[in-house]
Amino acid sequence: xxxxxxxxxxxxxxxxxxxxxxxxxxxxxxxxxxxxxxxxxxxxxxxxxxxxxxxxxxxxxxxxxxxxxxxxxxxxxxxxxxxxxxxxxxxxxxxxxxxxxxxxxxxxxxxxxxxxxxxxxxxxxxxxxxxxxxxxxxxxxxxxxxxxxxxxxxxxxxxxxxxxxxxxxxxxxxxxxxxxxxxxxxxxxxxxxxxxxxxxxxxxxxx
Ligand code: GTP
Ligand code: MG
Numbered sequence: 001x002x003x004x005x006x007x008x009x010x011x012x013x014x015x016x017x018x019x020x021x022x023x024x025x026x027x028x029x030x031x032x033x034x035x036x037x038x039x040x041x042x043x044x045x046x047x048x049x050x051x052x053x054x055x056x057x058x059x060x061x062x063x064x065x066x067x068x069x070x071x072x073x074x075x076x077x078x079x080x081x082x083x084x085x086x087x088x089x090x091x092x093x094x095x096x097x098x099x100x101x102x103x104x105x106x107x108x109x110x111x112x113x114x115x116x117x118x119x120x121x122x123x124x125x126x127x128x129x130x131x132x133x134x135x136x137x138x139x140x141x142x143x144x145x146x147x148x149x150x151x152x153x154x155x156x157x158x159x160x161x162x163x164x165x166x167x168x169x170x171x172x173x174x175x176x177x178x179x180x181x182x183x184x185x186x187x188x189x190x191x192x193x194x195x196x197x198x199x200x201x202x203x204x205x206x207x
Contacts, residue, residue, distance in 0.1 A: 003045060006046060019066075027109050031079060044067065050063060062074060108194065142178070
């Protein structure tokens with residue numbers, strides 16, 4: 001799938017103020033600084049569509065972007081950012097959990113994981129929570145340009161073996177870099193084919 005147009009629509013703290021739920025939607029989530037906003041810019045061929053920063057906690061709102069006048073990409077705040085106030089930290093954050101649990105047109109949540117790190121409890125807990133809540137998700141490993149091929153391959157094998165301790169069937173996995181654009185086609189193909197598969201059914205359900 002090709003992205004021809006991508007435009008910012010709205011930012012919210014409250015999912016209820018998000019755009020109407022009449023388009024298919026894909027959201028990006030993960031720890032602060034994992035590269036969510038950078039990945040959105042890479043996928044959409046923009047430098048600054050989603051705001052990025054070297055300091056964690058940059059994205060604090062639910063940000064909707066309209067793609068090809070057809071579907072939404074959503075940039076979410078990171079979880080696990082120590083400096084946010086206590087009230088924001090309840091669970092994975094009220095903004096995030098209420099959005100995830102209520103948004104009817106959310107088709108898939110991309111859970112971003114830094115490919116350089118050992119599996120972290122917080123990410124595993126988050127995916128467990130998604131499983132228990134029945135939210136479809138896939139995993140996107142980020143920042144692969146920072147690793148050698150060999151180290152990346154070892155880390156992926158190790159991560160999958162940790163996932164297999166919890167999940168009988170592993171979620172779909174993408175291996176990406178916002179820097180080298182690795183994985184771009186795979187993520188876009190997945191969204192494109194899911195859109196084709198679901199569009200008719202989805203519109204039918206809404207009418
Ligand atoms: P929050 O909004 O704070 O939750 O962070 P985020 O997950 O949106 O991360 P963001 O995209 O702002 O990126 C954080 C930092 O990582 C920035 O300095 C990016 O330039 C850098 N970064 C993101 N993706 C990549 C990547 O694929 N490769 C490299 N080398 N750096 C990356
Ligand atoms: Mg961000």
